[in-house]
Amino acid sequence: MGNVSGRAEDLVDADIDDGNNMRRASSSSAGYVRGGGSSSSPPASPPRPHSPRMFVPQILMNQQQEDSDGPPQKKIPTLLTCTLGGRNIYVEGSWDNWTSKKLVEKSGKDHTILLMLSSGVHRYRFIVDGERRFIPDLPCETDNVGQILNLVDVHDFVPDSVESVSELMAPPSPDSSYGFHVPGEKEFSKEPPQLPAQLYLGVLNSRSTEEGCARPRHVVLDHLYIEKGWGAHPLVALSYTHRFRSKYVTCVLYKAIER
Known part of the structure; x- marks a missing residue:
């Protein structure tokens, strides 16, 4: 058996x-x-069929992993301005699926914020002192719920051609405007002036007209000037010019010379 x-x-x-x-x-x-005549022998189990190996799901998973590991999208700086007034202003938008609120800082009379957004159309709205508002002067649309949202189209600016940009640049100076002049020995042997030439342009040396004196130059401010033997009289003139914001104040003191 x-x-x-x-x-x-x-x-x-x-x-x-x-x-x-x-x-x-x-x-x-x-x-x-x-x-079989014997009851002790166990029945033989049918053989297990061999299932074929499946490679298609693995390939799809690899493709999805490669897509997720691709290069990130380029972020473009975008400036949003709120002209609605208020004290505490926040902004929220579709760039992060409306999950966060960002504080908008005050800049002059308005409130501005600089965001790094990807290229495309984004929807956003401002929260002014706890109230959701939009700017009617900017592009806007109404969603399915009936709320009005502002739109911003973000795209990276690329000039059409380099020639169009070069037209805005200043033309180069001609070659004839350049020279190569070597100073002579007399120019090197000259003694430097004892005082800068601008200091002679003080108020005492300028001529006054009916309209008034000309505005002093900034190089003569906070300097004390003295002039002796003014006219036929034995006088000494002292002058001092000071500026306060946009006003210029000149004080002149005349004193007789003692002999």
């Missing part, structure tokens, strides 16, 4: 290895169990 059993198992293995129908192998094994 043991020989018959071993022969039946060999037949089952041969049928599976030859690639024949799986039903044939299982029926042969089942027939032997029914015909």
Whole structure:
């Protein structure tokens, strides 16, 4: 009986290895169990079919991983200005799916904020002192709920051609305007002036008109000037010019010379 059993198992293995129908192998094994006289031998279980390997999901997952690992989108600086007044102003928008609120700082009479946004159309609104508002002077639209939102179109500016930009630049100076003049020995041998030439442009040396004196230059401010032997009288004139904001104040003191 043991020989018959071993022969039946060999037949089952041969049928599976030859690639024949799986039903044939299982029926042969089942027939032997029914015909056996011994109840102690366990029934032979049908062979487990081999499932083919699936590679398609792995390829799709690899493609999705490559797409997620791609280069990030370029961020473009975008300035948003709120002209609605108020004290505490925030802004929220579709750039982060309306998940956060950013504080808008005051700049002069208005409130501004600089955001780094990706290229495209974004929707946003301001929160002025706890109230959601929009700027009617800027592009806006109404959503499905009926709320009015402002729009901003962000795109990176690229000039059409370099030639159009070069037209706005100043033309280069001609070559004839340049020279190569070597100073002579007399210019190097001259003694430097004892005082800067601008200091002689004080109020005492300027001529006054009916309209008044000319505005003093900034180089003569906060300097004390003295002039002796003024006119036929033995006088000494002292002058001092000071500036207060946009006003210029000059004080002149005349004193007789004692002999």
